[in-house]
Amino acid sequence: MKLPLSFYQRTDVTVVARQLLGKKLVTVTSSGLTSGVIVETEAYSYCERGCHAYNGMTKRNEVMFGAGGVAYVYLCYGVHEMFNVVTNREERADAVLIRALEPVDGIDLMQQRTGAKREKRITSGPGKLTKALGIGRGWNGTSLIAGEVWIEECRRVPPAKIMASPRIGIDYAGEDAKLLWRFSIRENEWVSK
DNA sequence: TACGTGATCACG
């Protein structure tokens, strides 16, 4: 079952980021179906400097300002596509970055897409998992309810297994870089390094 | 630790 809009449209993005751990992210393309369990996320809110939406709407972050339940995909460092889930209601531009997955379905297809020689770690990192699942910038703004990408229930993660730490790669955010808004499943081998 | 890579954004 796809998670309903009400899951995404809640007002506290850190709650959504925590609860996405243990859920399954699924994509379907003409090449087939791929999926993985979410083991690492980061929360971003228009209220803090780490967020693309902090300085208001631009062409890039436009979909963040819509209601929750759609994908926000952008290119980073000219090389990597990053997949985010938009949360909260309209004008409250929050999102959760999916940083790592534990592969479940379509592992052969993931290897094919990434050109990975060995099976290990093809979805342990935000840039790698989009490649493995066939997610590109063309999916920016795509609904997570109706389209070829969605998130569904999978595993229950007890609160004690959830670790909170500072987000990666946002030194420019000053004090906000210290927020413990990165969430991961403790001792899961697929969490990024 | 260093750097490729190209879109984006805040300047004019």
Next chain:
DNA sequence: GTGATCACGTAA
């Protein structure tokens, strides 16, 4: 227009 910057990954 232009230039600095960037929510990474890999090689060394």
